[in-house]
Amino acid sequence: xxxxxxxxxxxxxxxxxxxxxxxxxxxxxxxxxxxxxxxxxxxxxxxxxxxxxxxxxxxxxxxxxxxxxxxxxxxxxxxxxxxxxxxxxxxxxxxxxxxxxxxxxxxxxxxxxxxxxxxxxxxxxxxxxxxxxxxxxxxxxxxxxxxxxxxxxxxxxxxxxxxxxxxxxxxxxxxxxxxxxxxxxxxxxxxxxxxxxxxxxxxxxxxxxxxxxxxxxxxxxxxxxxxxxxxxxxxxxxxxxxxxxxxxxxxxxxxxxxxxxxxxxxxxxxxxxxxxxxxxxxxxxxxxxxxxxxxxxxxxxxxxxxxxxxxxxxxxxxxxxxxxxxxxxxxxxxxxxxxxxxxxxxxxxxxxxxxxxxxxxxxxxxxxxxxxxxxxxxxxxxxxxxxxxxxxxxxxxxxxxxxxxxxxxxxxxx
Numbered sequence: 221x222x223x224x225x226x227x228x229x230x231x232x233x234x235x236x237x238x239x240x241x242x243x244x245x246x247x248x249x250x251x252x253x254x255x256x257x258x259x260x261x262x263x264x265x266x267x268x269x270x271x272x273x274x275x276x277x278x279x280x281x282x283x284x285x286x287x288x289x290x291x292x293x294x295x296x297x298x299x300x301x302x303x304x305x306x307x308x309x310x311x312x313x314x315x316x317x318x319x320x321x322x323x324x325x326x327x328x329x330x331x332x333x334x335x336x337x338x339x340x341x342x343x344x345x346x347x348x349x350x351x352x353x354x355x356x357x358x359x360x361x362x363x364x365x366x367x368x369x370x371x372x373x374x375x376x377x378x379x380x381x382x383x384x385x386x387x388x389x390x391x392x393x394x395x396x397x398x399x400x401x402x403x404x405x406x407x408x409x410x411x412x413x414x415x416x417x418x419x420x421x422x423x424x425x426x427x428x429x430x431x432x433x434x435x436x437x438x439x440x441x442x443x444x445x446x447x448x449x450x451x452x453x454x455x456x457x458x459x460x461x462x463x464x465x466x467x468x469x470x471x472x473x474x475x476x477x478x479x480x481x482x483x484x485x486x487x488x489x490x491x492x493x494x495x496x497x498x499x500x501x502x503x504x505x506x507x508x509x510x511x512x513x514x515x516x517x518x519x520x521x522x523x524x525x526x527x528x529x530x531x532x533x534x535x536x537x538x539x540x541x542x543x544x545x546x547x548x549x550x551x552x553x554x555x556x557x558x559x560x561x562x563x564x565x566x567x568x569x570x571x572x573x574x575x576x577x578x579x580x581x582x583x584x585x586x587x588x589x590x591x592x593x594x595x596x597x598x599x600x601x602x603x604x605x606x607x608x609x610x611x612x613x614x615x616x617x618x619x620x621x622x623x624x625x626x627x628x629x630x631x632x633x634x
Contacts, residue, residue, distance in 0.1 A: 223298060223299055223300050224296050224297070224298055224299070225273065225274050225276070225296065225297045225299060226293045226295075226296055227270075227272070227273055227293065227294055227295050227296070227297060228291050228292060228293050228294065229261070229270075229288050229289070229290055229291060229292050229293075229294050230270075230290070231290045231291075232261070232263050232268050232532050236263050236290065236532075237289065237290055238287055238288060238289045238290065239261045239262060239263045239287075239288055239290070239402065240261065240262045240263075240285065240286070240287050240288070240401060240402040241259060241260075241261060241262075241282050241283065241284055241285060241286045241288060241294075242259075242260040242261060242262045242267060242284070242401055243259065243260040243284060243339075243341070243366070244258070244259050244280060244283075244284055244342055245257050245258055245259055245260065245269075246258050246259075246278060247342050247345075247346070248278065248279055248280055249277065249278070249279070250277070250278055251275075251276065251277050251278075251301055251302070251303045251304070252272045252275060252276065252277075252278050252297070252303070253272065253275050253303050254272060254273075254274060254275045255271045255272060256271060256272045257269040257270070257271055257272075258270055258271065258272050258278060258295070259294070260528065261288075262401045262402045262403045263402060263403065263532070267401075267403060267528050267530075268528075268531075268532075269528065269529075270294070272297065273297070274297050274299050275297075275299065275302060275303055276297040276298045276299040276300070276301050276302070277297065277298040277301035278295055278296070278297050278298075279295060279296045279297075279298070280294065280295045281293055281294060281295055281296065282294050282295070284341065284342075285399055287402075335348050335349055335353075335354070335355045338355035338367060339355075339360065339364070339365060339366050339367060339495075340355060340358075340360065340366060340367035340368075340372075341362075341366070341367070341368055341369060343369045344367045344368055344369050344371065344372045345367075347369065347372045347373075347376075348367075348372055351372075351376060353372065353375060353376070355367060357375070358371050358372060358375045359371060361396075362398065363398070363401065363404075364495035365495065368396075370394070370396065374392075410559055411556055413559065414556050414557050414559055415556075417559075418557060418559075418594045418596065419594060419595035419596045420556070420557055420592055420593070420594060420595070421592070421593060421595050421600075421603070422554040422555075422590050422591065422592045422593075423590070423591050423593070423600075423603050423604050423607055424552070424588060424589070424590050424591075424607075425588075425589055425607050425608060425611050426586050426587070426588050426589070426611075427586065427587045427588075427589055427610075427611045427614050427615060428575070428584050428585070428586060428615050429453075429570050429584075429585040429586065429587050429614070430584050430585060430615075431614075431615055431616065431617060432453065432456050432614055432615075432617060433570075433585060435617055436451050436452075436453075439451065443511075443512070446512075447512035447515070447516070448516075449512060449515040449516050449519055450515065451511065451515065452515060452518075453544075453567070454490065454514070454515075454518055454542070454544065454567075455511040455512075455514040455515045455518070456511070456614060456617065457542060457565070457567060457610070457614065458488055458490070458503070458506055458509075458514050458518075458542060459506075459509075459511060459514065459613075459620050460609075460610045460613035460614055460620060460624075461486070461488065461506075461540065461542060461565060461610060462486040462488070462506050462507040463507075463609075463613060463619075463620055463623060463624040464606050464609040464610050464613070464624060465486050465507070465539075465540060465606075466486075466507065466623070466624075467606075467609060467623075467624055468602050468605060468606040468609070469482050469483075470482075470562070470597055470598050470599075470602055471540065471562065471563045471593065471598055471602065471603070471606050472486060472539050472540055472562075473539075473562060473597060474539075474559075474560040474561055474562045474594075474597070475560070475562070475594070475596060475597055476560070480597055483539045485505055485507060485539070486505070486506050486507040486539060486540060487502050487503065487504050487505065487506065487537055487538045487539045487540075488502065488503045488506040488538065488539070488540055488541070488542060489501070489502050489503075489538030489540065489541035489542070489558060489561070490502075490503060490518055490521060490541075490542055491541060491542065491543035491544070492518075492521060492522045492525045493525075493547075494525040494526055494528070495526070495528070498543075499525045499530060499535065500535065500538065500541055500543075500558055501521040501524070501525060501530055501534045501535055502534060502535070502536070502537055502538040503517045503518070503521070504537075521534065538558065538561060539561060540561060540563060540564070540565070541555075541557075541558045541561060541563075541564040541565070542564070542565045542567065543555050543564060543565070543566055543567070544566075544567040544568075545566060545567070545568055545569075546567050546568040546569035546570065546587065549569055550568050550569060551568055551569055551571065551588065552568055552588045552590065553566055553568065553590060554566070554590060554592055555590060555592050556592065557592055557593070557594060562593060562594040562597050562598055563591060563592065563593040563594070563598060563603070563606075564591070564592050564593075565589065565590070565591055565607075565610070566589065566590040566591070566592070567587065567589060568587055568588045568589065568590075569587070570585045570586065570587045571585070571586060571587075572584065572585055572586070573586040589607065589610065589611065591603055591606065591607040609624055612624070
């Protein structure tokens, strides 16, 4: 095997011809181990890690922000330089039982800050190491909280004080220009395209969450004990959506040229927040899942999104999307369709509101829901009926067991 190995940019998925180097996780001259993450790369679909193919001393041929073609050499690794084996830490001997600590012990010197895993540019990381600055004390102003050179300079200049922390301002009138990542650029292009290429409309309704909240309160402990996951609201809405999609198949379809593509399955995209922005991983065949399986799937995808571990396959191919702006306090919004899908459901926060119940005013926990849809393929009647069916199933959870129908009607064969 050659002493110098050239690492080429692998293909993260079909139809992707180039990617952008988002962040170098190690510096030139570092000795890396096999499969150690060395860089983060942005495609127009996801952010992925690039791992070292061999162990050795690394030399990058690209810089952060560079656009790299698939198959292009990104670094060289000298395999003659091996990583040093980390010595095992000596075991601490237990103190004698009758030995009492001295009352006036000298304070121990704090260890040097370890910024090896800090989310910072190489220049910022080097500045923090040179000046003994702990990255946890520096507030990053880059994308996803990334620490930039400017942030370290502000900290060293004393520009990071209590007043600044409270106000969020640095006390200076500087401006900075940052290049948009390829993922953010692609998202921007798609959002603009949705507005110009679809006939998007939004219909609204309100849902009384009392029944689901009572059910959740009654069984959440037993549910977690048996299934190992928490019982949230998203699983109820996902289950209700899959049943409603079966009844209104056009909401689960999309336009392809002069044809409409219908799906006999429900791959539900769940919008989750990540350090890179909003991601929409997909629950495959959600129509076949139980509430516990849905909760487990959402938890797994959310963890992957947070850690930047989502694959291209997990981000593509959804037939319908659910987004929950309520976790950020949103009361009402008009969600934008996730193309090529034809509809998206928006959940919002739950607020106690006065409503009329059997001629009396009652205070109930209400959530406003919104369905944005492409009017080219979904008629107004279908969109309103779909959203109303979701409302009915959330307000009567047992209906989900009977295909969205009233149990009494099923029993009577009506």
